[in-house]
Amino acid sequence: MHGETDTDRLARANAIRRRTPPAHPAGAPRRALFRGPCGIGQTVSMAPRALITGITGQDGSYLAEFLLDKGYEVTGLHRRSSTVTFERISHLTDRLTLVSADLLDEASMLRVLRDHRPNEVYNLAAQSFVQTSFAQPVLTGEVTALGVTRLLDAILLVDPSIRFYQASSSEMFGKVAEVPQTEGTPFHPRSPYGVAKVYGHWITVNYRESYGLHASSGILFNHESPRRGLEFVTRKVTHSAAAIKRGMKKTVALGNLDAQRDWGYAPDYVRAMWLMTQQDAPGDYVVATGETHSVRELCQIAFDQVGLAWQDHVVVDEQFFRPAEVDLLIGNPARASGHLGWKPEVGFEELIRLMVDADVAALAKL
Ligand code: NAP
Ligand code: GDD
Numbered sequence: 040m041h042g043e044t045d046t047d048r049l050a051r052a053n054a055i056r057r058r059t060p061p062a063h064p065a066g067a068p069r070r071a072l073f074r075g076p077c078g079i080g081q082t083v084s085m086a087p088r089a090l091i092t093g094i095t096g097q098d099g100s101y102l103a104e105f106l107l108d109k110g111y112e113v114t115g116l117h118r119r120s121s122t123v124t125f126e127r128i129s130h131l132t133d134r135l136t137l138v139s140a141d142l143l144d145e146a147s148m149l150r151v152l153r154d155h156r157p158n159e160v161y162n163l164a165a166q167s168f169v170q171t172s173f174a175q176p177v178l179t180g181e182v183t184a185l186g187v188t189r190l191l192d193a194i195l196l197v198d199p200s201i202r203f204y205q206a207s208s209s210e211m212f213g214k215v216a217e218v219p220q221t222e223g224t225p226f227h228p229r230s231p232y233g234v235a236k237v238y239g240h241w242i243t244v245n246y247r248e249s250y251g252l253h254a255s256s257g258i259l260f261n262h263e264s265p266r267r268g269l270e271f272v273t274r275k276v277t278h279s280a281a282a283i284k285r286g287m288k289k290t291v292a293l294g295n296l297d298a299q300r301d302w303g304y305a306p307d308y309v310r311a312m313w314l315m316t317q318q319d320a321p322g323d324y325v326v327a328t329g330e331t332h333s334v335r336e337l338c339q340i341a342f343d344q345v346g347l348a349w350q351d352h353v354v355v356d357e358q359f360f361r362p363a364e365v366d367l368l369i370g371n372p373a374r375a376s377g378h379l380g381w382k383p384e385v386g387f388e389e390l391i392r393l394m395v396d397a398d399v400a401a402l403a404k405l
Contacts, residue, residue, distance in 0.1 A: 290352050298366060
C-alpha cells in the first residue's frame, strides 16, 4: 500500500493472518472448502484450489494432471509469448484455468491470487537451465531468485493462509560437502542458477519463520520424463539415440561424460510436492532416488535401447562444458520417506528406456 513501511506491512500481514482462519486446519477434511461467498442460487465448489506457476514446463504439466485427478480446481500461470507454449498441457487445457502473469511482475501475481483465491500455490516457474544461467545470470536471478520473493509477498498480502511449495534444487549442493546429500548438507552452488535457487530456498524458509506461512521447500534432485526439455542431457541423449536409429543424424555432441546425477522420474516427484503441502507443518525435504549414474551410463543404456553402441555416435564438444561443474549428486530421501511416506517407483534404467521408446514413437509419427 502507498506509503506503507516494512513494519506496517508486517503488522498488517500478521493482522490478516490472525483474522484469517487457516484454509486447512490440522486434521480437517481438505475438500470442505468453499469457492467464495455462497447464498441461494450461487454455485458452491467443494474442490480445493491450486495455482501452479510454470504450468507449461515438465513438472507443471505432471503436477496439473496429478491435482486434477485428485479433484482440485487448477489454475495455471503462464507468461505471454509470441508462440504457443502449451504443448505439454494441450491434453488438459479444457480442465484448467490458464492465466497470464509473470514472476518478473508482482502486480500480475497479486491479481491472479486475488481473482482465483487458491488454497495451495506451487512455484515451479524458473529459468531452469543451468548452462543458460552462465550466459544470463541477471535474468536468472530476477526470475529464479527474486521471483520467489515477489510471489511470497503477494501471498502475504492476499491470503497468508495459502500453502506454498517452492521448487528448490539439488544444484544448490554444487561442490558437495558430503555424500549423500541431506536436508542438513551445506550449500555450495556452482552456477548462477544454483545461487539463485539458494536464495529462493532461504527466502521461503525466512517467510515461514518470519510470518508463519505454511511454506515448504522441496530439494528435488534431477527428474526426467518424455516431456523433459530437449536441452537437458537425458532428453538430448534419448532423442538423439532415436533420431540416429531412424537415420536422421549420425552423432550427438555432449560435454562432460563423467558428471554423475541422481536421476528420477518426474511423475514420482510431483507426488512429493503435493505430500509436502498436505502436512500439518511445513518443512524442507530432499527428494531423490539415492542412486547416482554418469552421463556415460546414460548414453550406454539409451543407445542399447535402439540396438546401437554409444561409442559410435557420441562425440565430445567443449562448448557443452560448464565454467564450473557439479561433479556428483546423490540424495538421501530418508526424511521424505519417513515423514511423507514417499518413495520413487521408476528406477534409472527403466526411466531412460521409457524415454527412448517415447522418442522413437514420436519420431515415427513425423
Ligand atoms: P521447465 O520445464 O524449464 O519449466 C519452467 C517453467 O517456468 C516453464 O513453464 C516456463 O514458462 C516458466 N517460466 C520461466 N520464466 C518465467 C517467468 N518469468 N514467469 C513465469 N513463468 C516462467 O522446468 P521443470 O523441469 O519443469 O522444473 C520445474 C521447477 O523445478 C523449476 O523451478 C526448476 O528450476 C526446478 N527443479 C527442476 C528439477 C528437474 O530436474 N526438473 C530439479 C530440481 C528443481 P515457458 O514455458 O514460457 O518457458
Ligand atoms: N545439458 C547438457 N547437455 N548437459 C550435459 C551435456 C550436454 O550436452 N553433456 C554433459 N552434460 C552434463 C552437464 O555438464 C551436467 O553435469 C549433467 O550433464 C546434467 O546436465 P543437465 O541435464 O543440463 O541438468 P543439470 O543437472 O545441470 O540441471 C538440472 O537438474 C537440476 C537439479 O540438480 C535442471 O533440471 C535444473 O533445473 C535442476 O535444478
